[in-house]
Amino acid sequence: MSAKKLNLSEVIITKGVQISGLSSILFVLLILFFLISEGVPALFDVPISELLSQRWYPIEGYYGIVPLILGSLVVTLGASIIAVPFGVLTAVFIAEIAPKWLAEILKPLVELLAGLPSVVLGFLGILIVSPFLRDVLKLPTGLTAFTGSLLLGGIAIPTIVSISEDALKNVPVSYRHGSLALGITRWQTIWQVTVPAARTGILTAIMLGLGRTIGETMTVMMVTGNAPVIPDSLRSLFLPIRTMTATIASEMGEVASGSVHYHVLFFIGIVLFVFTMTVNIIASKISSREIKRSERILS
Amino acid sequence: MNTIHKKLFCFFISLSIILSGCQNNIQTQDEIDGTVTTSAYLENKGSDTMVNMALFWAEEYQKENSEVSISVTGGGSGTGISALISNTVDIANASRKIKQEEILEANANDVYPKELIVARDAIAVIVNPENPIDRLTLQQISDIYSGKIENWSELGGDDRPIVKLSRETNSGTHVYFLEAVIRLGNSKDKTIFSADTLLLPSSEGIISEVANNPNAIGYDGLGYITSDVKVLAVENSLGDYILPSIDTVNQNIYPISRDLYMYTNGEPTGIIKTYMDWILSEAGQKIVADLGFVPILKGET
Numbered sequence: 001m002s003a004k005k006l007n008l009s010e011v012i013i014t015k016g017v018q019i020s021g022l023s024s025i026l027f028v029l030l031i032l033f034f035l036i037s038e039g040v041p042a043l044f045d046v047p048i049s050e051l052l053s054q055r056w057y058p059i060e061g062y063y064g065i066v067p068l069i070l071g072s073l074v075v076t077l078g079a080s081i082i083a084v085p086f087g088v089l090t091a092v093f094i095a096e097i098a099p100k101w102l103a104e105i106l107k108p109l110v111e112l113l114a115g116l117p118s119v120v121l122g123f124l125g126i127l128i129v130s131p132f133l134r135d136v137l138k139l140p141t142g143l144t145a146f147t148g149s150l151l152l153g154g155i156a157i158p159t160i161v162s163i164s165e166d167a168l169k170n171v172p173v174s175y176r177h178g179s180l181a182l183g184i185t186r187w188q189t190i191w192q193v194t195v196p197a198a199r200t201g202i203l204t205a206i207m208l209g210l211g212r213t214i215g216e217t218m219t220v221m222m223v224t225g226n227a228p229v230i231p232d233s234l235r236s237l238f239l240p241i242r243t244m245t246a247t248i249a250s251e252m253g254e255v256a257s258g259s260v261h262y263h264v265l266f267f268i269g270i271v272l273f274v275f276t277m278t279v280n281i282i283a284s285k286i287s288s289r290e291i292k293r294s295e296r297i298l299s
Numbered sequence: 300m301n302t303i304h305k306k307l308f309c310f311f312i313s314l315s316i317i318l319s320g321c322q323n324n325i326q327t328q329d330e331i332d333g334t335v336t337t338s339a340y341l342e343n344k345g346s347d348t349m350v351n352m353a354l355f356w357a358e359e360y361q362k363e364n365s366e367v368s369i370s371v372t373g374g375g376s377g378t379g380i381s382a383l384i385s386n387t388v389d390i391a392n393a394s395r396k397i398k399q400e401e402i403l404e405a406n407a408n409d410v411y412p413k414e415l416i417v418a419r420d421a422i423a424v425i426v427n428p429e430n431p432i433d434r435l436t437l438q439q440i441s442d443i444y445s446g447k448i449e450n451w452s453e454l455g456g457d458d459r460p461i462v463k464l465s466r467e468t469n470s471g472t473h474v475y476f477l478e479a480v481i482r483l484g485n486s487k488d489k490t491i492f493s494a495d496t497l498l499l500p501s502s503e504g505i506i507s508e509v510a511n512n513p514n515a516i517g518y519d520g521l522g523y524i525t526s527d528v529k530v531l532a533v534e535n536s537l538g539d540y541i542l543p544s545i546d547t548v549n550q551n552i553y554p555i556s557r558d559l560y561m562y563t564n565g566e567p568t569g570i571i572k573t574y575m576d577w578i579l580s581e582a583g584q585k586i587v588a589d590l591g592f593v594p595i596l597k598g599e600t
Contacts, residue, residue: 141497
């Protein structure tokens with residue numbers, strides 16, 4: 001009786017776990033299918049040359065998505081220039097330099113930053129960062145790609161810090177002891193032993209942080225000005241731009257279902273999906289290469 | 300019988316009790332509805348500019364008259380009018396006058412659109428209070444937004460770049476501004492906003508940027524304007540510079556204003572008539588003013 005009962009509950013639990021595991025794959029496939037079935041018709045509605053043109057003004061039939069793609073890239077690039085050095089250095093400080101009590105305060109604080117809703121960050125951007133940048137840098141307006149980059153950097157930093165710090169912590173203590181025993185200074189140990197040893201973990205952290213910035217919507221919609229301008233020089237970083245995410249978010253609500261504009265918005269969704277997927281694939285490639293190498297060493 | 304079976308049994312018993320309880324409740328509810336009141340259903344569709352106002356009207360009216368249920372949908376003035384032509388709505392909202400060909404099409408379908416002005420809408424052009432400019436012509440505003448004028452000094456102001464602000468393209472105000480100001484009402488004109496116009500997702504965003512940035516120019520419905528920004532006088536067809544206000548809109552002398560309409564099939568009767576009378580009443584027009592549109596004066600339609 002009791003064995004039978006155990007069997008029954010075991011079967012239920014196994015099936016339950018199996019179904020949850022499979023359903024997550026199923027959901028991703030369904031979302032992908034939906035995205036493609038709604039987005040691909042755009043290619044038949046609008047000629048490719050039109051999609052690759054330089055003007056986005058959908059209510060008059062201008063469907064050039066180039067300014068939107070470039071806009072997203074500029075903001076992400078700007079964010080990475082800010083977040084990568086800052087994030088990695090913070091991780092190094094927390095993992096290697098800071099005394100234990102300080103590290104114990106800093107890490108939860110940084111992780112708390114990750115929980116900050118992006119709309120709050122956008123609000124800070126509108127009220128404080130953008131007027132400040134306009135005054136200090138003498139810009140025509142503070143709603144620029146750079147403002148977006150700065151705030152998105154703030155969103156990416158917690159991810160980068162948290163994962164890089166874990167990677168640094170996972171470097172065996174014997175590495176550090178060994179190098180210090182050879183008479184190398186602490187500074188040299190950090191930059192020539194510990195950080196290179198944690199390199200792949202840090203790269204994964206960077207890629208995941210960037211993945212977050214490409215997909216971020218609310219903050220960029222609030223602070224980048226949403227003007228679909230082609231960024232063509234370094235100066236463009238300090239001018240308004242329009243990202244793919246902000247375009248989808250602000251236009252999807254009002255668009256007539258099944259219209260050309262609707263399909264083009266889904267097409268932008270596909271482009272965005274391809275971007276984030278590429279970043280994630282690169283990130284997982286990097287971490288799996290690490291595993292292979294360590295397997296080689298062990299064998 | 301083991302415990303699982305017992306539990307299941309109890310579960311089904313209680314489930315059936317609960318379900319039968321629901322069944323009884325539904326029946327009594329039906330009886331109340333059927334005997335005490337006669338229900339009516341109104342379909343209201345059209346202009347996105349007016350959809351908020353129409354929703355507020357419907358909500359408020361249904362609070363007072365629970366027997367009427369009104370469904371409000373947007374889709375644009377054209378959508379509303381074509382639904383009226385095919386006789387699938389009771390009231391069509393439109394932020395533009397019905398076209399002659401639409402009337403002919405409706406007549407062919409045995410539908411006779413009857414027009415009622417339910418509110419007015421004025422769009423104020425605003426700049427930062429520090430900006431010395433206080434008046435512009437429609438042509439100048441059009442040249443600013445299409446990118447022909449890029450510095451305030453070209454208009455006699457300070458040597459500052461012009462930062463143009465607009466609502467997003469899905470906003471009815473955006474479309475009206477495009478047609479009435481940028482294209483100066485010429486439907487063959489294909490001018491559009493210059494690409495570097497900032498498209499902000501909310502009215503509040505426009506007001507706060509204009510209030511903080513001396514380079515900025517923006518436009519917005521009269522109701523959204525706060526004292527932090529400076530409203531420009533705009534030249535009308537008589538050559539006078541006029542500031543937007545409820546009075547100047549009602550006198551038809553402020554140039555960037557429009558009537559908002561509701562169309563019905565023939566003279567409204569019954570519930571439709573009571574509803575539309577209510578919209579023109581003080582209670583209905585108070586909602587108009589609350590939402591930042593210009594209410595219709597009493598005794599005027």
